[in-house]
Amino acid sequence: MKQLLLGIFAHPDDEAFGPSGTLVLETRNGTELHLATLTCGEAGQNPDNVENLGDVRLGEWQAAAQLMGAATTHHLGYRDGTLSNTSLVEIQDRIVAIIRDIAACQTEQFALELMTLDDNGITGHIDHTVASRAATYAFHRLKNEGLPLTRIRYICAPREQFPTPTTDWLFMPAGREPTEIDEIVDAREVLDTIHDIVRCHHSQRQDGEAHVARMGDAIAVNHFIVRS
Numbered sequence: 001m002k003q004l005l006l007g008i009f010a011h012p013d014d015e016a017f018g019p020s021g022t023l024v025l026e027t028r029n030g031t032e033l034h035l036a037t038l039t040c041g042e043a044g045q046n047p048d049n050v051e052n053l054g055d056v057r058l059g060e061w062q063a064a065a066q067l068m069g070a071a072t073t074h075h076l077g078y079r080d081g082t083l084s085n086t087s088l089v090e091i092q093d094r095i096v097a098i099i100r101d102i103a104a105c106q107t108e109q110f111a112l113e114l115m116t117l118d119d120n121g122i123t124g125h126i127d128h129t130v131a132s133r134a135a136t137y138a139f140h141r142l143k144n145e146g147l148p149l150t151r152i153r154y155i156c157a158p159r160e161q162f163p164t165p166t167t168d169w170l171f172m173p174a175g176r177e178p179t180e181i182d183e184i185v186d187a188r189e190v191l192d193t194i195h196d197i198v199r200c201h202h203s204q205r206q207d208g209e210a211h212v213a214r215m216g217d218a219i220a221v222n223h224f225i226v227r228s
């Protein structure tokens, strides 16, 4: 049966820094990957002082999506850092519409899974939580309507890497305990591709290089909370 996966994230580099290894393995195993970002990340770092950071970041996202083997990309056009309960209500309906469109294009039997961010926001960013909640809403609503949605995987940070909460910027919770983690994907065989994907986000290179250096091989080991 054809396997489809829709990844729903808030910022253009969320999947690159998070589950990109898992996504590369998925597409190499034949899964048809679709990606959605709620914002173009225009509030991110801008070391080259470009006027149109959002456009630059969308270009970086497209290049990264190509390396991940994505079939389609969907930019929802919300402003970075402004997502709220009001926008959530609209976003969740738009995610539902995207999934319906993807399903309508299928000519054979398929199964569709969603992937998103842990709803604790991982870093605590409210945009991450909105992406997670919108994905969760779409999953349950469409599953109840009979669409073949198999599961939703939430990329999360493990406690061993983030043992304590921080208040450096937003409140960032500690990582998830081992008992909270349902699946670990080891994508170290595609480590070089993961580095290339992170480095597509050239405008965010300060974060990207720090992430690569800090994580080592662990950048390729993804932890998920899984719900079906």
Ligand SMILES: [Zn+2]
Binding pocket: 010, 011, 013, 014, 125, 128
């Ligand atoms: Zn983000």
